[in-house]
Amino acid sequence: MSYNVIIRGSAGVGKTSIAKRLAGLISGYHISFDEIMRLHKLDRVSPEDGCIPLDNFIRGNEFALGSVSGLNAFSIPVIFDGCFYHKEQLDHLLKRLDGTIYVFSLVAPVEECVARDSGRSDPIGEESVRAVHSLTSAFEVGRVINTLQKTVDSVVHEMLGLIGKR
Numbered sequence: 001m002s003y004n005v006i007i008r009g010s011a012g013v014g015k016t017s018i019a020k021r022l023a024g025l026i027s028g029y030h031i032s033f034d035e036i037m038r039l040h041k042l043d044r045v046s047p048e049d050g051c052i053p054l055d056n057f058i059r060g061n062e063f064a065l066g067s068v069s070g071l072n073a074f075s076i077p078v079i080f081d082g083c084f085y086h087k088e089q090l091d092h093l094l095k096r097l098d099g100t101i102y103v104f105s106l107v108a109p110v111e112e113c114v115a116r117d118s119g120r121s122d123p124i125g126e127e128s129v130r131a132v133h134s135l136t137s138a139f140e141v142g143r144v145i146n147t148l149q150k151t152v153d154s155v156v157h158e159m160l161g162l163i164g165k166r
Contacts, residue, residue, distance in 0.1 A: 002099035003077050005163065006142070008084035009106035010133040011124055012113030014147045014155065018106070019081035021156045026077050026165055029068060033082025036060045051135060057089035065096055085135035102163050103142025106155070110134075112148055 005022065007015050016032055023030040037043040040063055042056040060082075068078045078097075084090045094101060108116075110133045117123045124132075143162055147155055 002071075002075050003163065004097045004099060004101045005077065005079045005159070006084070006090070006093070006101065006103045007079065007081045007106060008090065008103070008136065008141065009147075010108070010110070010113050010136045011083065011129045012116035012120075012133075013106040013108045014116070014152060015081040015083075015106055017152045018147075018155050018159075019079045021152050022159060023077075023079045025156065025160070026079075028077035028079045029071055031064050031068060031078060031080045033057075033060055033064065033080065033084075036063050039063075050131060051085065054086045054088055057084075057086055058092055061089060061093045061096070064093070083132055083136050084141075085132060085138070087139055087141070090141060102159075104159060104162075105136075105140045105142055105144045106147050107137070107140075107144055108146060108148045 007019050009015055016034070019030050022028065037052065037056065037060050040060065042060050043052060044056070045051060046053050064080065071078055080093070110130055113133055114126050114129045117129045145155055145158060
């Protein structure tokens with residue numbers, strides 16, 4: 001049975017670390033929207049809106065969907081990680097995926113996200129983390145998991161229980 005996992009949330013909440021660990025444990029294919037957006041030069045913030053435009057994320061969805069086409073037919077789970085701060089981007093992706101879909105919204109206090117970002121080799125900066133946190137916190141979809149004071153392994157274990165793969 002094929003399935004997809006979408007992990008969304010603010011910068012610094014742990015999405016990519018968790019997605020990579022989950023993909024490794026379930027022999028899944030990991031898609032990072034940060035990488036797609038950078039690779040295709042879609043990560044430019046609009047000066048008018050103060051965020052990446054929805055149209056860029058929709059184009060990112062199309063690149064992501066193209067790269068995973070057919071994986072579900074081989075029962076390979078696909079794990080997507082991204083901020084998904086435009087609900088329309090998430091809705092667009094959900095309508096185009098086959099199989100069962102699990103959505104997890106990861107949350108943590110903004111100060112924790114800022115602290116985690118500052119420890120990265122390529123931080124996006126406090127102002128950007130705060131902006132993304134505000135946008136991703138505007139709505140919740142799927143199962144909400146607070147990552148504060150949790151390890152990557154404990155969050156992954158919680159997800160595995162929720163998707164029935166323990």
